Amino acid sequence: MGVEIRVDGLTKSFGRQVIWEDVTLTLPAGEISVLLGPSGTGKSVFLKTLVGLLKPDRGHCWIGDRDMPHLREHDLYETRKLFGVLFQDGALFGSMNLFDNIAFPLREHTKKSESAVKKIVMEKMEMVGLLGAERKLPGEISGGMRKRAGLARALVLDPEIILCDEPDSGLDPVRTAYLNQLIVDLNAETHATVLIVTHDINTARTVPDNIGLLFRRELVMFGPREMLLSSDEPVVRQFLNARKVGPIGMSEEKDVSELEAEARMGHDPGVLPPIPPQLMTGDGRLRTTQRAPGEWLRANGIVPPPGSFVDEAGRNWLEEWPRYVAERTPVGGGR
Ligand SMILES: Nc1ncnc2c1ncn2[C@@H]1O[C@H](COP(=O)(O)OP(=O)(O)OP(=O)(O)O)[C@@H](O)[C@H]1O
Numbered sequence: 454m455g456v457e458i459r460v461d462g463l464t465k466s467f468g469r470q471v472i473w474e475d476v477t478l479t480l481p482a483g484e485i486s487v488l489l490g491p492s493g494t495g496k497s498v499f500l501k502t503l504v505g506l507l508k509p510d511r512g513h514c515w516i517g518d519r520d521m522p523h524l525r526e527h528d529l530y531e532t533r534k535l536f537g538v539l540f541q542d543g544a545l546f547g548s549m550n551l552f553d554n555i556a557f558p559l560r561e562h563t564k565k566s567e568s569a570v571k572k573i574v575m576e577k578m579e580m581v582g583l584l585g586a587e588r589k590l591p592g593e594i595s596g597g598m599r600k601r602a603g604l605a606r607a608l609v610l611d612p613e614i615i616l617c618d619e620p621d622s623g624l625d626p627v628r629t630a631y632l633n634q635l636i637v638d639l640n641a642e643t644h645a646t647v648l649i650v651t652h653d654i655n656t657a658r659t660v661p662d663n664i665g666l667l668f669r670r671e672l673v674m675f676g677p678r679e680m681l682l683s684s685d686e687p688v689v690r691q692f693l694n695a696r697k698v699g700p701i702g703m704s705e706e707k708d709v710s711e712l713e714a715e716a717r718m719g720h721d722p723g724v725l726p727p728i729p730p731q732l733m734t735g736d737g738r739l740r741t742t743q744r745a746p747g748e749w750l751r752a753n754g755i756v757p758p759p760g761s762f763v764d765e766a767g768r769n770w771l772e773e774w775p776r777y778v779a780e781r782t783p784v785g786g787g788r
Contacts, residue, residue, distance in 0.1 A: 455465075455482045455484075455516075455613050455614065455644045455645045455646035455647075455704065456482055456516055456517055456535065456613045456614060456646055457479060457480065457481060457482040457514070457646070458479070458480040458481070458503065458514065458515070458516055458614065458646060458648075459479050459504070459514070459515040460476055460478050460480075460512070460513070460514050460515075461477050461512055461513040461514075461515070462474070462475050462476075462477055462478060462511065462512040462513065463476040463477070463499075463502065463509050463510055463511075463512035463513070463514060464476070464511050464512050465495065465498055465499075465502055465507065465509045465510060465550065466508045466510055468565030468655055471493035471670050472494075472498050472670065473494070473495045473498075473499070473639075473667060473669065473670050473671060473672065474484065474670055474671060475512070475591070476499070476512070476667075476671070476672045477672070478665060478672060478675040478720060480646055480648055480663070481646070481662070481663070482644075482646055483640070483644040483645070483646055483742045484638070484646065484647070484661075484662040484663060484742045485637070485640050485647040485649065485660060485661045485662050485663075485742075486647065486648050486649070486661050486662065486663040486664070486665065486675075487648075487649045487650075487651055487656065487657045487660065487661040487663070487664050487665070488500075488648060488649070488650045488651075488665045488666075488667065489650075489651070489657055489664065489666045489667070489692055489693075490666055490668055490692075491692075492652075492665030493666065494667040494668060494670075495496050495667060495670075496650040496667060496742070497555070497618055497650065498543065498669070499650075500538070500616045500618055500645060500648070500686060502514065502521075502522070503536075503616065503648070504523065504533060504536050504616060505521045505522070505524070505529045505532070505533060506509065508522055509522050516535060516614070518531060519532050530695070534562055534610055534612075535612060535613045535614055535733060536612055536613075536614045536615075536616060537607035537609075537610065537614070537615045537616070537645075538615075538616045538617075538618075539600070539603045539604050539607045539610050539615070539617040539618060539620055539688075540603065540608055540618050541619050541622060542767050544603060545591040545599060545602055545603060545606070546591070547588070547590065547591055547592060547640065547647070549590075549591075550584065550587065550588050550589060550590055551578070551586055551587055551589050551590075551591070551594070551602050552574055552578075552587040552588065553607055553757060554591070555574045555577060555600060555602060555605045555606045555609060556570050556571075556574045556609070557579065557606065558606060558609050558610050558786075559573060559574070559609050559610070562610060563610075564776060573609055574587075574605075574609065575587075577606075577608050577609055578605055579716065580605065580608070580635075580639075581597065581601040581602070581604050581605045581635065582601060582631075583601055583602060586598065586602075594601070596623040596624065597623075597624050597625075597628045597632075600620055600623075600624065600632065601632070601635075604617070604620070604632075604635070608639070611643065612645055613645055613646065614646045614647075614648075615639070615640075615646070615647045615648075615780075616635070616647075616648050617647070617648070617649045617650065617651075619650055619651055619652065620632055620636070620648045620651070621633070621651055621652075621653045621656055622652070625650055626655075629653060629655075629656065633656055633659070633660050633732060634636045634732065634735050636649065636660065637732050637740075638731070638735050639736075640740065641734045641738055641740045641741075644741065644742075649661065653694065654692075654694075655768045657693065658678075658693065658728075658729055659729050659730075659731060659732045660732050661678055661730075662677065662678060662682075662731075662742060662743075662744065662754075663675065663676060663677055663678060663680075664676070664677075664678055664681040664682070664693075666688065666689055666692055666781075668681040668688050673686065673688050673689060674686060674689055677744070677749040678749075679728060679748075679749040679750050679757075681693060682725075682728045683728065683749060683750060683755050683757065683758075690725075694725075694726060716736055723760065725758045726758065727757070727758050727759065727760035727761040727762075728750075728754040728757050728758065728761040728762060729761075729764075730746055730762045730763070730764050730770040731743070731744075737781075739777075739778065739781040739782070745774050745778070746762045746770040746771055746774055747761075747762060
């Protein structure tokens with residue numbers, strides 16, 4: 454079962470450059486969260502700080518009763534084993550074939566026999582669709598395959614927490630859809646707590662239980678997917694709807710004159726598009742952390758935009774949900 458991560462008052466700077474200040478949020482155990490933000494707002498720095506690769510200036514990051522920034526080297530090393538991290542470029546060793554790359558954490562952190570290592574590596578390679586590519590070098594395969602190999606490597610220690618830094622960058626939309634499905638299925642199976650950094654708005658809108666947005670050195674908002682998808686907050690609205698109108702400009706933020714010009718031109722943020730149904734497991738199983746469509750909106754008295762929760766096949770999930778749940782029991786609970 455995944456673990457909760459509580460981030461409290463986290464602040465990070467490099468020299469005089471403050472990256473973000475006073476970030477406070479809770480990543481609920483077993484849920485999928487997405488972190489968004491314009492380029493350079495420190496999303497990768499945030500992931501590296503969570504896993505203890507970077508030290509914050511101040512603040513806490515609690516994994517259970519362990520506060521990552523304040524652990525001694527040995528405890529930090531041990532706690533890191535709870536994490537599986539998919540770095541932006543897959544971070545594979547160029548001189549090792551895929552099998553050895555994926556086996557690396559097992560050989561490094563466990564005393565498993567080579568036959569046990571082989572069994573786990575092959576299982577994870579099958580999971581990400583890489584069987585048959587064991588002997589290939591990272592330089593001989595496509596970017597999408599490298600991502601999947603990076604993901605397989607992140608999974609070999611059966612992590613409680615999975616951090617993915619732009620898993621979809623450089624992937625075509627079809628491969629992105631497959632990877633998103635893989636992450637949702639994995640989460641259902643293992644109950645790992647997942648945090649994904651992405652620029653892909655479709656991923657952000659459909660995959661997570663929660664969404665957070667970094668902008669202007671702070672966490673503007675973090676909460677349930679439906680809360681951000683129905684938010685009036687200009688930055689959140691602009692980002693989640695990929696619009697030009699709003700506070701975010703080409704070089705991070707627009708200045709006052711640009712915003713005044715937009716106002717004079719009569720640009721308005723427009724109507725909210727329909728809220729899409731959340732991506733569910735590939736084989737129709739129910740995740741234990743899955744919330745009912747529209748649950749957060751109903752609890753907060755918000756009427757969703759017309760057409761919300763209708764999928765590509767025209768099914769309305771607000772109506773389908775009770776029957777769907779009645780036919781299923783939640784899946785997983787892996788460990
Ligand atoms: N080790 C480091 N030393 C100094 N500055 C750093 C270091 N790592 C990151 N930075 C700076 O921190 C800022 C945030 O970088 P980061 O890569 O986290 O942004 P990001 O939001 O992930 O961007 P993108 O979406 O483009 O990947 C950048 O200005 C970067 O130059």
